[in-house]
Structure formats: C-alpha cells, structure tokens
Amino acid sequence: xxxxxxxxxxxxxxxxxxxxxxxxxxxxxxxxxxxxxxxxxxxxxxxxxxxxxxxxxxxxxxxxxxxxxxxxxxxxxxxxxxxxxxxxxxxxxxxxxxxxxxxxxxxxxxxxxxxxxxxxxxxxxxxxxxxxxxxxxxxxxxxxxxxxxxxxxxxxxxxxxxxxxxxxxxxxxxxxxxxxxxxxxxxxxxxxxxxxxxxxxxxxxxxxxxxxxxxxxxxxxxxxxxxxxxxxxxxxxxxxxxxxxxxxxxxxxxxxxxxxxxxxxxxxxxxxxxxxxxxxxxxxxxxx
Amino acid sequence: xxxxxxxxxxxxxxxxxxxxxxxxxxxxxxxxxxxxxxxxxxxxxxxxxxxxxxxxxxxxxxxxxxxxxxxxxxxxxxxxxxxxxxxxxxxxxxxxxxxxxxxxxxxxxxxxxxxxxxxxxxxxxxxxxxxxxxxxxxxxxxxxxxxxxxxxxxxxxxxxxxxxxxxxxxxxxxxxxxxxxxxxxxxxxxxxxxxxxxxxxxxxxxxxxxxxxxxxxxxxxxxxxxxxxxxxxxxxxxxxxxxxxxxxxxxxxxxxxxxxxxxxxxxxxxxx
Numbered sequence: 001x002x003x004x005x006x007x008x009x010x011x012x013x014x015x016x017x018x019x020x021x022x023x024x025x026x027x028x029x030x031x032x033x034x035x036x037x038x039x040x041x042x043x044x045x046x047x048x049x050x051x052x053x054x055x056x057x058x059x060x061x062x063x064x065x066x067x068x069x070x071x072x073x074x075x076x077x078x079x080x081x082x083x084x085x086x087x088x089x090x091x092x093x094x095x096x097x098x099x100x101x102x103x104x105x106x107x108x109x110x111x112x113x114x115x116x117x118x119x120x121x122x123x124x125x126x127x128x129x130x131x132x133x134x135x136x137x138x139x140x141x142x143x144x145x146x147x148x149x150x151x152x153x154x155x156x157x158x159x160x161x162x163x164x165x166x167x168x169x170x171x172x173x174x175x176x177x178x179x180x181x182x183x184x185x186x187x188x189x190x191x192x193x194x195x196x197x198x199x200x201x202x203x204x205x206x207x208x209x210x211x212x213x214x215x216x217x218x219x220x221x222x223x224x225x226x227x228x229x230x231x232x233x234x235x236x237x238x239x240x241x242x243x244x245x246x247x248x249x250x251x252x253x254x255x256x257x258x259x260x261x262x263x264x265x266x267x268x269x270x271x272x273x274x275x276x277x278x279x280x281x282x283x284x285x286x287x288x
Numbered sequence: 289x290x291x292x293x294x295x296x297x298x299x300x301x302x303x304x305x306x307x308x309x310x311x312x313x314x315x316x317x318x319x320x321x322x323x324x325x326x327x328x329x330x331x332x333x334x335x336x337x338x339x340x341x342x343x344x345x346x347x348x349x350x351x352x353x354x355x356x357x358x359x360x361x362x363x364x365x366x367x368x369x370x371x372x373x374x375x376x377x378x379x380x381x382x383x384x385x386x387x388x389x390x391x392x393x394x395x396x397x398x399x400x401x402x403x404x405x406x407x408x409x410x411x412x413x414x415x416x417x418x419x420x421x422x423x424x425x426x427x428x429x430x431x432x433x434x435x436x437x438x439x440x441x442x443x444x445x446x447x448x449x450x451x452x453x454x455x456x457x458x459x460x461x462x463x464x465x466x467x468x469x470x471x472x473x474x475x476x477x478x479x480x481x482x483x484x485x486x487x488x489x490x491x492x493x494x495x496x497x498x499x500x501x502x503x504x505x506x507x508x509x510x511x512x513x514x515x516x517x518x519x520x521x522x523x524x525x526x527x528x529x530x531x532x533x534x535x536x537x538x539x540x541x542x543x544x545x546x547x548x549x550x551x552x553x554x555x556x557x558x559x560x
Contacts, residue, residue: 003383003384005382005383005384005463006382006383006384006385008382009383009384009387010378010384012374012375012377012378015374015375016374016390016394016434016438017390019371019430020394020397020435023412023428023430024400024431026408026412027405027408027409027412028400030408030411030412031404031407034407034408034411083302087299089295090294090295090296090298090299091299093291093292093294093295094292094295101299101303104307105302105303107306107310107539108306110488111535111538111539112509112510112534112538113492113494114510114513114514115510115513115531115534118528118531119309119310119312119313119528120309121517122312122316122524122528123308123312125522125524128326128329128524130308130309130312136329137329164305164306164309196291221399221401224401225402225404227403227494227495228494231494231514232494232514232517246401246403249407250406250495250499253407259411262407263407266404270404273401273404277399277400278396280395280399281392281399284395285391285392285395
C-alpha cells in the first residue's frame, strides 16, 4: 500500500527521472560502450574490447597527460585548500565589513571561466602582459619571460589560474564550517588553559575536518576534469606540456576524430571518480 | 589583537591578488591599441577611450553572441526551474518508496563531470538532428543545471515549515493546490535564486557550446571570444572589453545570489 500522494510525488519527479535516464545515464552507458570500440567520425563503431585502454596505457603521450593531470589537480587543490583556510580564518576574525570582503573575494568564482582564462592569458602575455611589465618596472627581470611558451612555467601558470578561480569556494565553505563550531568548545578550552595554537589544533581543526574532507573531494573531481582554463590559455601546449585529461579527450575526439579512443581517455580515471562520488554522496545524504 | 591584524593583512593580500586581474582587464579595455602595445607601460589608460567597445559591438559577432547566449541561458533556466521545482518539492516533502535513492541520484548526477558526457551527448544530439543548433544546448544544459538546482531546492523546500500546507490540506486543499497556492509563494525567493543560478551556469558554459555548435552565427559568447582570441592578431583591447561586458551581468546577479550561494554551497558540506 503506497502512502497518500505517492502518485503525485512520482508524477512531480518524473521529468527529472526522464532527464537523468535519457541525457545522463544513457550517454554514460554509451560512453562505456564507445570506449570499447574503434569509432571514427562518420563510420559505425567497431567493437575492439579493451584495445583502446591497453594502447593508452603503453602510450608515452597519454602517460604524460595522466602525469600532467595529477600535477595540475594535486597542485591546485592543495594550494586552494591552504589559501581557502587562510581566507576563512581571516574572515572569521575580522568582523568589520565581513560580508563585503567575502563578496569581493568570491568574485573569481563568479566570473565565467573562459573570461578568467582570457584575462589571465593577457596577464601572462610575454610582451605586454601585466606580469612581465610590472616585473620589468620593478627591475626583477631583465628580459620578458614567455610564461605560456615554456613547459615548466606554462604548467605553473594554468595551476595559478585554477587556484585563483577556485580558492573562494574553499574559503566560503570553510568559513561556514568555522561558524558552525559551537562557541562553548572554545570557551571550555580557554577555561582549561589552552593556548591559541592548542585551541586551533584541538578545537578548530577537528571541527573543520568534515567540511575540509567534502570540499576537497568536490574540488578534486572538478579540477581533475577541468577543461576551460587549460584549453583557452595553452591549448595543452607548448607541445603536450599542459595537456590534461579533458583537453586531450577533446583533441583526440575533435582534432584526430577518433571517438572511441577519445572516450577511453575520458573514461580512464572513471573508477577513481566513481569512488570519490560514492564517498561524497554517502557523506552528504547521511540523515542528520 | 594580533590575530585581527594578521587577519586583515592576509585579507588585503587576497583582495589585491583578486583585484589585479580585474584592474588589468578593465583598464586594458579602455586603452587605445597604441597604449596597449607601448613599450613604456601604461598602468592606467590616458586618455580613456571607448573605441574597443565600439569596435567590438560594430565589427565583430559579439552582439549576435550575446543574443545566442541570452536565448539559450533563458530557455535553459526556464526548463530547469520547471523540472527542479517539481522534483525538489516531491523529494523534500512527499513520502514514497525510492525517494531517498532518487535524492542521492540527484547529487551523484551533479558530480558527473561534463568531460565524460560531451562525446556521447554529441552523438545523441547528432542522431536527433540537433547538432549545430541552439536546441542542442537547450537540451544539454539541463544535464548540469537541473541536478544543481534540484539539490538547492530540496534544501529550500525543507526549510519551509510543513504546518502551513498541512493546514491547507486539512481544510480540503489537494496536495497540488497546497503546493501551488501555499508553498510556491513562500518558496519564491529560492525558486528565483535557482533560476538565476541556472542562468549563470548556462551563460558561462564553454565545452558543450564549443563541441555542439559550428555555425559562426550560432556561437555563444565564450566560444565566440575563444575564436576571436585565436585569430591572426591578439585584439586584447576588444577581448577585454568583451570580458567586461560578459562579466558585469553575472556579477550583478551574484550580488543578489550571494546569500543563497553560500547557503547552497555549504549546507551540504556543513551537514556532513
């Protein structure tokens, strides 16, 4: 026997279910299948089993792409977490104009990513970009640095931009986490004679741990799959120095027109992403 | 006291780091190309010129890209509000078997990266004859706007006390009437916020628009700008003017949305 109104409940949720099945579940399923085929644009797919994955595993270019993705993701997420923590702790301290400052610091997160990447492309411009121009004015460099033209600095540049865009997400989440730590815990610790450092270590950090965990996971999923910043700033170059999973997927799919292989590139870290999503979903839907 | 000073020092550093790219974007958009190219740096435009804005609006596809972006973002947010409102209410309030599974699905789906979806979605849209039309984006954008907005609205509907609609139903209103007449008016600010979020998400989207649309006349702003950037010469003045014009509406919307964004982003995280 169904509860009353169950019919209306199902009816209301039906459009969502149709959307999820048709536009997300079905494409994901067909992605799994496509990755097991050799599919060139305009030709029907030909089943080849795990061939794409096996070939990718041995491919030095793809290995470099995986390595780049790891550097990009770990580098960005770590620094975003640290700066976000600094932002949250500072905002938690500073009572004056807190909302205004928080709003201003959120701006990078609000701007369309393509615009962010464009603006920073221009900031890093070798000849007239702000960074070289001001470094020259300050006398710190003798001649311009081609930030986006050298492998090491290009990777650093795209990581910097990802950090710039993403740290406010950490800052705002962690601030909310800080505000949710009961004040009596601090008072009790102070009564017991705990120093500021001890209070931070034994009250603040444990209180923040769940928020840090969740925010870091969400950010890792999205950073690992970032496309816009790298594509607009370097197209994966110079050479393949900044190619990460998403940009390489796009290149294999739409430059080389090998769709089966391209989907295999994007699916390669699927198991990792699935694990992260499952952990997150369990965390976030736990009944309070 | 010391902690507070330290807090303001780090906030000032962060504000400068956030502000410089915006400063450079706005000032570049107001410089002549001579000032932009000059070997003696112009840290601010002198004199100020609006030539980049004029050329952008007269000499490029920018006005068309604005129209396309607006149409797609409006359409996508309307669809999103409709689907998310119904689903959000149903998942927040009505009891039936499978409800928790569905709520979890919404979250899971929100976390599925577009990188995994864009090629299979493209083959599907191609099969439907929608590739290279704005309809393709109208179909594709709800895949990320609907999960996000539904998640937001589940929380929002839960925060409205159930007593009111219960009272209405005791007085003989049906569930649909209670939803329509009692809950929706109360939820209006949250619904508006969800709609505006959907609008900005669609307005900012790049990958699907890049892949699904080839026709120059149908491009959205991010794709149009990406093309403009990789033309023969870098038109930084015009590109930065376009960046300013594209960013302003989003920033205006977010001054309203900030409250909801903080709640929406963090509600889940803090709960865990």
